[in-house]
Amino acid sequence: MDTVFLVLLLIAAVIIANIFSWKFDKIPVAFIQIAAGLVLSLLPIYNHFELEPEIFLLVIISVLMFNDGQHTSLSRLTHQFGTTFSLSVELAIISILVVGFITHLIIPSMPLALAFALGAIITPTDAVAVSSITSNMLVPTNVMSTLENESLFNDASGIVALNLAIAAAITGQFSLLNSIGNFVYVFFGGIILGGILGAFIVGIRLKLINMHVDTPSVMVPFTILTPFVVYLIAEAAGVSGILAVVVTGLIHGIQQNRLRLTSSRLQIVMNSTWQVISSILNGIVFVLLGLSLPSVIINLHKHDTSSVFILLGVGVVLYVIMTALRYFWTNWDFARIRAWDKKEKHANSIVIAYSGVHGTITLAMAFSLPLTLNGQPFPYRNDIIFVAAIVILISLLVPTIALPFLLPHQVNKFTEEELTAAKGQMVDEAISSIQTRHSNSISASQVINILDGQRTVAGNIDKTKLNIIFDNCFELEQQTINDMLQNNEISDLNADLYMRVSRRTIIQYQQSNWQRFVLFLKFNLSKVSFSKKARKQRKIFHQMARQKPDNRQEMLKRNKEMWQQMAITEKKPYEKITSYLNQSLINDGKNNREISIVRRAYDERHRRLTSSFNSRDDFEADQNELLIEAFQQENTYIQSKIASKEFSSELGSALYEQISTDQLVYLQSLNEE
Template identity: 35%
Template sequence: MNAIDITLVMFVAVVASGFITRMMPWPIPLPLVQIGLGAVIAGVFNHGIALDPEVFFLLFLPPLLFLDGWRIPKEGLLRDRFAIFQMAFGLVIFTVVGLGFLIHWMIPAMPLPIAFALAAIVSPTDPIAVSAITARIPMPKRVMHVLEGESLLNDASGLVAFRFAVAAAVTGAFSLSDAALSFLWVALAGVGVGAGFTWLMAWGKRRLLKRYGEEPGAEILVSLLIPFGAYGLAEHVGASGILAAVAAGIVMSYVELSGHALASTRIQRTVVWNTLQFTLNGIMFVLLGEQLPRIFRGAVQVVEETGHVNPWWLLFYAVVINLALAALRFVWVWGSVKVARWLASRREEAIPDPGTRLTLAVSLAGVRGAITLAGVLTLPLVLADGSPLPARDLAIFLAASVVIVSLLTASLSLPHLLRELNAPPSAESHAEEDLAREAVRPASVKAIEQRLHDLLRQHPDTDPQRYISVAEHLMQSFNLSHHGALDKDSDPALVREVIAIEADMRLAALQASRDELFRLARENEISEDACRTAVRRIDLQEARL
């Protein structure tokens, strides 16, 4: 069976995984099902897919990182920036150093740079996996925002650290000063390239749309190409394509607040991106399961080179690494909370103590997933002198074990830790919804009045009462998705005309409502999430019209 056939089978496995999780009598994380299906594929077809690491990196990471940056709540990112930054950068460095030395001490056959690379690639967390696990558990919303923000930024910091470690392993040389200067260039240039490329694409697109109109298919295709363009351009100039993709996604979220896209384009684009996200994440987990047998055989060979004939040492290594990751994360979170409370007391501010249970939950919520898999599979096959990269299969196996064990640990422990947790629902979202509704009503009324004047001026020979009655009904009801009452015995031509008038006025009111929501989001009076949800409702109403 050739690679194309196996790829199609893997797509079928991604589709089947969703049905299997719903058929299971007990909750089980979707990624674990996909990994299991991948292992079944490998066992049935006895054939693997060999992907070039750089190609794999290019195909999977840019769109996933771009989408993370696009959809993460920016107001939460700014409000909790201290907690997020120290988790996303400080914890990554703490993990790379502590876990790297531990792995090298425990497995002497794995060179220190490879150990650092493994520690770096298992440091990024996956918010999609933990969100699926905590979907029906009362995880405090602000804690979820911190976890999401941490995941967005530690994807970049962990992968950049991984790149440096791999470069040191391949070349055999490493300079801390050169690495620091290189990191500054890689980070700043990457962010600049990603942000600038997205703004340039948005500017050019607006110019074309004003002149030639909008084609939803082309608009969606442009949004799909932006992360690849930003990533490729950044890599071409020696910057971080990872940070460029993240920055492109963040800028894209601000571009969206201009409200230039058509409602139909936003609806279709959301469906396309949701499908792409589900597919890419699923394919990576299925691919991991498909490669597990070969990875396991290579890992056993490396273990034998360390003098341990029994392959059960692989399980020991995996357990120790997972315990070390959890311990390092708990120590960092606990210490950060203590430092934050001490600094707050110096400023005579009060920060509530989250308690040991919530601290432990945050520590165990550091689930690894798609980014870890995508990154570790890009380990080069050979060194600069052409010899095989030492312990490559073992590093991939251990990274895969971290993903699997962290998913199992979180799915089993978080429901118990968060059960009956005192997490009162936040009133912030309800207040934003009320503010949005109150702001939208006068904007809708004003738009209907303006459209009424325009129609009266455009049709001076038509009975003005026909337009006035429709406008009065809409302004009184504020129900822009329901037709006004018509006499069932009315003339059909009159009925069609009144319906057309109502649709015309509704469209004007919906557009004004949407513009007001975008304005509130741009001025930070409501969150992007609240804006996105309300705009989607309006888009669906407009699509029906």
């Protein structure tokens, strides 16, 4: 139970850090997450907190690598295979060897095998961290795709090399020839086994889909379990579980692309689930870095007061060396990146060098080091974790400072205000079309309500305006019911009961308890009722509810009939209110949010009153048809505005994307109800 509580606190810290990153968007989220971890380290409950190293490999690294794999373009990967292999395997091996030998020279007491382990840990790069740093910059497309492909496989190279280095540390023997042979077997064995397992698992998944067993409750857990199963099988076979997971992820990505149009609901749920899982796991790793740093530094001080400064210097030196290696490797065409001339090649090489950001995988690998070695505490474990942390921090800090001077800033072709205004015009056009063509349709109001939700309205709700709109609607209802009563369209009892429901609606949607209390007193003390006859009928009705079972059955029957009459009674006031709100929405662009709240209140009440005897299937079919018509009208409107040069192509693309997303989500949600 204690472990569960500690993990929940880690997740809470990630959530809080993400909230702060939204507010301070200029600071990389990793720094904020590390700071959250430092705050957690002050809690006594975390004084001796440690997760087992195997948990990092199985629960964190394998899941993150699978997710990266399934979101990687296989066609782009095969097109850039030579460059990807050169950076993620050849450069990775050279970097591990160079870092290992230099570390051993600086710290001769550190065994060479552990120095190579350090090199394997700090070699992998993190394209996700690069994307967060360069989110407001224009990174050349070929450079960014190279970084993404590299990070996918140099993670696996680093993990394979780390396992070999730890094995050498355990046995005390290191053979370069044997290590290369083992590397080839583990590396390519993981790729082959991952391909076999991936094809088999995808085959099962396609079989389930063909059997129509493709609900998110089945397919999402099935996919989440996949990296765990593949990793465990590959490790049992003695090959790289991480590479097997990556290849399985690639095969899943291919299958998802094939099903993108035929299984849209599953795609939405699957993508959202993996985004949340990836975000949480990445955040947990950086929170753990902040959580562990104080204890690591304390342990280093106990060992040697000068070791912290020595290791700090080692981290800086190793970062500089790896950055230089990345620059020369691409500038000397060991890894070819398309460029028009030498100047562009030089610029791309600098960006590649500075973009060698080390993040989640590096940190997770450092934490995955065994706690013991041959029955003794693992030597230099704190030293390696500290150096890895320094390299991560420097690799995050340097590009954050340097890349803005090297890369142009992204310039949006339109402002948020222009997008909001254009979206409002688009929605108004669709609403006007629905009102004109389907003014008498029951579904039209629901569709207009859905369309109104497409708006992007800034600012808070104006409570005064909201109350005024509700009051106007109530007065309109009361006037309509009075007219119907005078024309003998409804009975006194129905009029009385309807206005009681109307008053309850007004009270329910007030913004404060005090306002609800005032309205409650107002409506009850005024004893509003249409006649003494209505009060007498209502009294008889309540007396019947307290009588013996036979009369109760009769009462239930009358109760059902009464609510059916209520639904009939409500039709005319609802039409009046809908017309008033629709007209207000078109004429007054300042109260859109308040009008939407009032509309939802009356639409929900109308749905409850009519759902008991209206045909739901016919209603949904009519609503779907109107929605499709409305979305087509929006597309036509945008097309005409782009043709007349009133909207730029970029603004039009943003609006088209909004329509596509809304159409998918709204129609799907209607079908699920």
